[in-house]
Amino acid sequence: MKVLVEGIGSMVFGTQLKYYNQMNWQLVGIDITNKSFGLYKGLKPYIVPKYSEKNCKNCFEKIEEIVKNEKIDLVFCTVNEGLLEWSKRKKYFKERYNTNVVISDEEVIEICIDKWKTYNFFCENDIPTPRTSLKNEFELLKPRIGRGGCGIYHKNNLPENFNMKGYISQELVEGEEYTIDVLCDLKSNPIYIIPRKRIETESGVSTKGVTIYDEKIIEYVKLIISRLKPVGIINIQCFKNGDDINFIEINPRIAGGISLSFASSDNWFKAIECFYYNKEYVPKKVIYNNYMFRFYEDLIIHESNLL
Structure with missing residues (x-):
């Protein structure tokens, strides 16, 4: 079975690689640069464009070419920026190439x-969660769409001319x-x-x-x-x-x-x-x-x- 894995240059991919290698799979790996350690760890390597808005179409054109030529059976999506686009294409890849993309539905x-939709989901389903607002009300300021600690600020330590567009504030x-x-x-x-x-x-x-x-x-x-x-x-x-x-x-x-x-x-x-x-x-x-x-x-x- 041929399996496509993305984000193989991340630090954490190295901790997961041994579990991939335990499977009787032929691994195909993709990343955005040739200075990516995962490209040199025995996978069949490919370099693809970034999941930026400008290059998203180009990126998936390249990925589709890889899926087609390599006859990929299974895809593991690991990069935040591409998750939504992968979910939108899950049905397409299955119908056209019989490729299973391991990802939840678009919704x-x-x-x-x-994070604003996550907060509302928690509230609607009685899941305890910190109070959250689209206004600058609470101590923690986070991007609505982001990962890790990138772009997170405390209310008392905001950059000059900070704009709440694309942000939420959340109770600490x-x-x-x-x-x-x-x-x-x-x-x-x-x-x-x-x-x-x-x-x-x-x-x-x-x-x-x-x-x-x-x-x-x-x-x-x-x-x-x-x-x-x-x-x-x-x-x-x-x-x-x-x-x-x-x-x-x-x-x-x-x-x-x-x-x-x-x-x-x-x-x-x-x-x-x-x-x-x-x-x-x-x-x-x-x-x-x-x-x-x-x-x-x-x-x-x-x-x-x-x-």
Whole structure:
């Protein structure tokens, strides 16, 4: 089976690569630059344009050419900027090339990538969440569409001539930060729900974490899944302070720290292959109190060997 993976130059792809390699898959990788470590790790490499508004059409023209020529069976979407466009094309790729794109439907992606729509979804479904406004009312200012810590400000430390267009303000909540990794089958049934406490982060990515069994968080996540109807791998973020829980984000993609959840259960790619090819998958028991400590590894490439 041929599998297309994007964003193979990200730091976290290296932690996921061993799980891809455990599968009997032929991997095809795409990234936006030849200075991307994933291009030199045994995948069949391609360089594509960015998912910018200007180049989006050009990017998907190149991707479609790759899908067609490589006869891609399965696509894993991991880059925030492309998620909505992938969801819009999911049916097209399936009908034209029999290629399965592992992503939720367009309506789900729209709720997840827009923090104002996420907030309204939480409110409509009685999910506890910080108070949020399109006006400059609360302490934290965030882009409606964004990722990690990019563009986030405190109300008392705003840039000069700050404009609220494209932003939300959100109540600042305290507590320990959790990411909950979720795997759903194609009927949106949750197969795994694994909370992990983020002990330490760098640039919005977990570098130290531990899996925690928390029944209250898990029950809320089950409610979110039942109303949202995602498929594949997503992650949900919340803060917990004593008995108080506040959910803040839903990311409809693989999380940067998901290797901890894989190591604490199973290689979720095995389950996804079963979902799309009508095979039975039996979930494994989840191991809690598993710790993850992330470290760096260098890849040295001479200029003459750059793609």
